[in-house]
Amino acid sequence: MNGVSRFLGAETWKRPVLRYRAGEYWEEDDVIATEFAVTLYVNGEEFATLVCTPTYVEDLVYGFLASEGVIRTVDDVKSVQVSLWTGTARVETKSGVVLPPAMYNKRYIGSCCGKGRQSFYFQSDALTARPVADPVRLSADDVLRAMDLLDASSGLFEETGGVHVAALVRAGQLVLARADIGRHNALDKIYGHCLKSGESLSGTAVAFSGRISSEVLLKVAKIGVGVVIARGAPTALALDLAEELNITAIGFVRGQAFNVYSHPWRMKDVKREQGVAGGT
Structure with missing residues (x-):
């Protein structure tokens, strides 16, 4: 069984471990969280690789693209194809425009949310993070x-x-x-x-x-x-x-x-x- 196929859609994997407690060792199976890499392509171009738990991957793709400013609403997406077998997610946007991936790795100095204080932010953060208007109250x-x-x-x-x-x-x-x-x-x-x-x-x-x-x-x-x-x-x-x-x-x-x-x-x-x- 190869390293990809055994993790398809699984949140966990069992493997034997050697445990130690109070001066004694013993072997038993332990439950391990799955770590899975999904490479995201947007309009045919490789955009990012997401290392994740391989569940709700389509939700992850939508949320990641929205948080990075590539899409604003679900209506910006033409199609999404997720394949856990190949470890890929392919997204086509209606606009067909993709921001260069390099911009997401570059921090710059600027004012956040129109305030005067300067801090370091990812450029995508400045495009998508806005003050939250919800007046929710809680006890x-x-x-x-x-x-x-x-x-x-x-x-x-x-x-x-x-x-x-x-x-x-x-x-x-x-x-x-x-x-x-x-x-x-x-x-x-x-x-x-x-x-x-x-x-x-x-x-x-x-x-x-x-x-x-x-x-x-x-x-x-x-x-x-x-x-x-x-x-x-x-x-x-x-x-x-x-x-x-x-x-x-x-x-x-x-x-x-x-x-x-x-x-x-x-x-x-x-x-x-x-x-x-x-x-x-």
Whole structure:
């Protein structure tokens, strides 16, 4: 069995491992997260190679292309052909125009979102990341419930320990969840599904299993969601971006505790005397 065919469509793979604990070794099968490469072609030209979990690959393709500014809506796409056997995804756009891949690897100094502060961004980020206008409000219970919903959707992580999980939630209910070995991929799969299905993003939040890096924050902005709720910590650049992009960043959700790092006006159960500024 070759290295491609054995992973076709499979999230996991079993292989024997040598375990050690308390002075003893033993052999048993372990469940390993699948890592699969899909080369993306746009209008016949090689555009990027996505290393991913080989599920919901078409959603991943749509989300990735939208987050990179190649497409804006599902209507920009003429056709998509995904072949896990060959490890390819071939996309034809209606415009037939493709931006040079080199531009996505070059950072430049510029102002984000019309603000005066200068930072480093990918050029595609400046084209696609905009402040989120959704006035969604949520309570502490909503935040904790979002993480419970994420945990309930994390079967692949529980099985392998080798993936990230992202969930879209609204009013205490799970809209959808996606897992992937790449944290960006999990978010792109959500983005792609929403583009294809026409899912409304009003009143939603993204719950995320990892930390809030600048890249994760930008992905959330590109999707168009006003709240990101994460198990881990944020970075300083992510919080600068959250302030500019009107996103409420909530991190360190552990047990009955969490930290609100930006735009706390979205927390509807915070009293004014606790020092929370008003809305946008």
